[in-house]
Amino acid sequence: VQLVESGGASVQPGGSLRLSCAASGYTKNHYCMAWFRQVAGKEREEVAAYSSDGTTEYSDSVKGRFTSSKDISQNIWYLEMNNLKPEDTAMYYCAADSGFIFDLGGSYCYRKGRDGYNYWGQGTQVTVS
Numbered sequence: 001v002q003l004v005e006s007g008g009a010s011v012q013p014g015g016s017l018r019l020s021c022a023a024s025g026y027t028k029n030h031y032c033m034a035w036f037r038q039v040a041g042k043e044r045e046e047v048a049a050y051s052s053d054g055t056t057e058y059s060d061s062v063k064g065r066f067t068s069s070k071d072i073s074q075n076i077w078y079l080e081m082n083n084l085k086p087e088d089t090a091m092y093y094c095a096a097d098s099g100f101i102f103d104l105g106g107s108y109c110y111r112k113g114r115d116g117y118n119y120w121g122q123g124t125q126v127t128v129s
Contacts (some may be wrong), residue, residue, distance in 0.1 A: 001023065001026045001119045002024045003021055003026075003094050003096060004024075005019060005094050005121040005123060005124040006020045009079060012128070013084060013085055013129070016084065017084065019078065019081065019094075019124060024075070028098075030052050032051055032096070033052075033097075034110070035047050035050075035093070035094055036094075037091065037092045038091050039089070039090045039115055040088055046113065047059050048110075049070045049104060049109035050077060055070075066080065066082070067080040068080075083107050084126075084128045086129055089126060089129070091126075092123060093120055095120045095124045096119045097112065097116055098119075
């Protein structure tokens with residue numbers, strides 16, 4: 001399994017970006033997928049968790065500004081980020097779990113936390129200034 005993020009860039013406050021997470025070798029029908037971010041020297045923070053049933057849970061810090069989705073024709077997940085703030089500056093990572101026998105729902109996926117994910121991308125840098 002390989003996850004590859006892209007789309008990170010430098011933008012001004014109030015701007016928008018769309019991050020992509022392309023998965024190869026990942027064929028789970030029931031899964032959780034999440035977006036995390038990390039600033040150097042700080043803990044990795046979960047910002048959104050997406051369930052294979054299409055439901056998503058967001059952290060309070062991004063709720064209303066970020067939207068997670070998946071291209072159903074391809075194994076690509078997206079994180080649409082609007083009204084970006086300087087505090088959104090971080091390395092962003094996507095992560096996927098090992099799958100389950102049924103859909104868990106966005107809220108459950110969010111509660112899995114960092115230890116609940118087996119596969120990680122290399123990260124893409126977002127800078128807001």
